[in-house]
Amino acid sequence: MDKLTRESNLDQVIRLAEEKAYKLGALTISETVELAEQLGLSFSEVVIAEAMYEEDLSREEVLAQVEGAFQHNLSAIEIGLTSGKSFLMGETARELAENDFAKKIVGDDFLNKALVYTVAAQIGNHSVGLEPCAGTGDSCPYTGLFRAMLECYPKEKALQAAAAMLKVGTIFREGKVSTGCNMEGFGAGAAATAAAFVELKDGSAAAVERAITLAVSPTIANPCTPRVMVAGLCATHICGALLMGNLAAGLAVHTGIPVLVPADVMIAMAAEIHTVSAKHVVPVVNRYMRAFFKTNAAVEAYISPEIKSKEKALAEETVQGAREKMRELAGKANPIVKPFGPAVVGGSSQAVGSPTNAARVAHYLARGTVTKVVVELYPELFARRGINLPGILMGACFGAHTGDGQMYHQVMDKVKAAGIEVEVKEVDEPQLQRITVMATERSSMVESLNRGGGRIAIRDAMPSKDEALKAAQELGIVVTD
Numbered sequence: 001m002d003k004l005t006r007e008s009n010l011d012q013v014i015r016l017a018e019e020k021a022y023k024l025g026a027l028t029i030s031e032t033v034e035l036a037e038q039l040g041l042s043f044s045e046v047v048i049a050e051a052m053y054e055e056d057l058s059r060e061e062v063l064a065q066v067e068g069a070f071q072h073n074l075s076a077i078e079i080g081l082t083s084g085k086s087f088l089m090g091e092t093a094r095e096l097a098e099n100d101f102a103k104k105i106v107g108d109d110f111l112n113k114a115l116v117y118t119v120a121a122q123i124g125n126h127s128v129g130l131e132p133c134a135g136t137g138d139s140c141p142y143t144g145l146f147r148a149m150l151e152c153y154p155k156e157k158a159l160q161a162a163a164a165m166l167k168v169g170t171i172f173r174e175g176k177v178s179t180g181c182n183m184e185g186f187g188a189g190a191a192a193t194a195a196a197f198v199e200l201k202d203g204s205a206a207a208v209e210r211a212i213t214l215a216v217s218p219t220i221a222n223p224c225t226p227r228v229m230v231a232g233l234c235a236t237h238i239c240g241a242l243l244m245g246n247l248a249a250g251l252a253v254h255t256g257i258p259v260l261v262p263a264d265v266m267i268a269m270a271a272e273i274h275t276v277s278a279k280h281v282v283p284v285v286n287r288y289m290r291a292f293f294k295t296n297a298a299v300e301a302y303i304s305p306e307i308k309s310k311e312k313a314l315a316e317e318t319v320q321g322a323r324e325k326m327r328e329l330a331g332k333a334n335p336i337v338k339p340f341g342p343a344v345v346g347g348s349s350q351a352v353g354s355p356t357n358a359a360r361v362a363h364y365l366a367r368g369t370v371t372k373v374v375v376e377l378y379p380e381l382f383a384r385r386g387i388n389l390p391g392i393l394m395g396a397c398f399g400a401h402t403g404d405g406q407m408y409h410q411v412m413d414k415v416k417a418a419g420i421e422v423e424v425k426e427v428d429e430p431q432l433q434r435i436t437v438m439a440t441e442r443s444s445m446v447e448s449l450n451r452g453g454g455r456i457a458i459r460d461a462m463p464s465k466d467e468a469l470k471a472a473q474e475l476g477i478v479v480t481d
Helices: 003-020 029-039 043-055 059-069 071-081 092-101 109-125 136-152 155-175 187-200 205-219 234-254 263-280 282-292 305-332 349-365 379-383 385-398 405-418 465-475
Strands: 370-377 421-426 432-439 444-450 456-462
Touching: 003 029, 003 043, 029 043, 029 155, 029 205, 029 263, 043 059, 043 155, 043 187, 043 205, 059 071, 059 155, 071 092, 071 109, 071 136, 092 109, 109 136, 109 234, 136 155, 136 187, 136 234, 155 187, 155 263, 187 205, 187 234, 187 263, 205 234, 205 263, 263 282, 282 305, 349 370, 349 379, 349 385, 349 432, 349 444, 349 456, 349 465, 370 379, 370 385, 379 385, 379 421, 385 405, 385 421, 385 432, 456 465
Parallel strands: 370 421
Antiparallel strands: 370 432, 432 444, 444 456
16 A cells, blocks of 8 residues: 555545544544544554554554564464463463364364464463553453464454554453453454454455444353363363454355344443452352362462461352252253254244243143233333244144244235234233233233243233143143242
């Protein structure tokens, strides 16, 4: 790209941002994408232009400083590949890198290098420390991918991809205010590397946004803390970020997969859930994982025998409790030769299968011609009514099975043609799904709690709960607690 074109890009970005009242230096992901798409630029070019404007630098100076930002962390990778040994990761990176990466994690040489370098960054982190972004967790995949890009791509392309990655990463840095990997190693790492992978695949700015949304989604409320105190587990968080980023980028660039949620919405949601996760999820993780925390003998010398004895007893109790819980689950589990439940159309056995089965039971209990159906759903199901109401109505009005795809796609027209009245309500009670079927000879009602896999927990019914339980058994519907 010649100097004139670069200056022209900056001028265009400044002018369009001013027209839209967007603030350069504080562009959101979606705003960056919007500017890039309207100007016919890549995501990274707008990111670089923003940095040129904000820092009063030339394009070359921006890219040079992007490269310079990684220098300490790259040295940590080198230590992780050679002399470094982590109390949580051992010498994993050296084992994977020796003999020219003979032991492959994945078949793609570029991605394999990025994964090994990411592990090396974490081992180096435990030796000389990493410079954190949202945390040191996401600095691992950023640095691992950066080194692999420098080795496998032209330098200019690698630096552009890195700029895109850091734009996303620095936003996550501000969003991370408490403990949890959904805004650090796994979540931030997945989103930021997704942007870089799209750049490497020559994808559009719109593809960057779709990839970020796809990458963030599985990481929501997924904290690493305090699992980072447990040997080995961090490897799948930081490397999983790279794999998720690459997957999301591939889907966004190579397919027309519909992704309607803007990246801004997804990241804002992740940031808000982040604090909730820290308060409610992390304590549970801590309870289960504390027995496996790595300890330091020198530190433990300062802890009283009474406290250590109490902690040991609590850990043993937790492990035993987990074993009992697993025995309960294993005892109720299906045999592997009959692992699955009946097919469910609509995309979700929880959102569609369970309420549809409640409706099937209600239909079974009713007598005569159905005249009206009242559907009461807890907030999550009510929000997903676009996919579950067709299933509920085909079960309540016609007794159709959850796997009846033809009925599922025709039922809204059939209900209208039959003149059946439908009332849909939201109820503020977790898991509740209450289906009432009004019919000419006998009406019915099934009040159940939603369970995954198409299962239901029947709490009350009309004419009676016993009749509802018997109906479910005859229909082959799994009733659980």
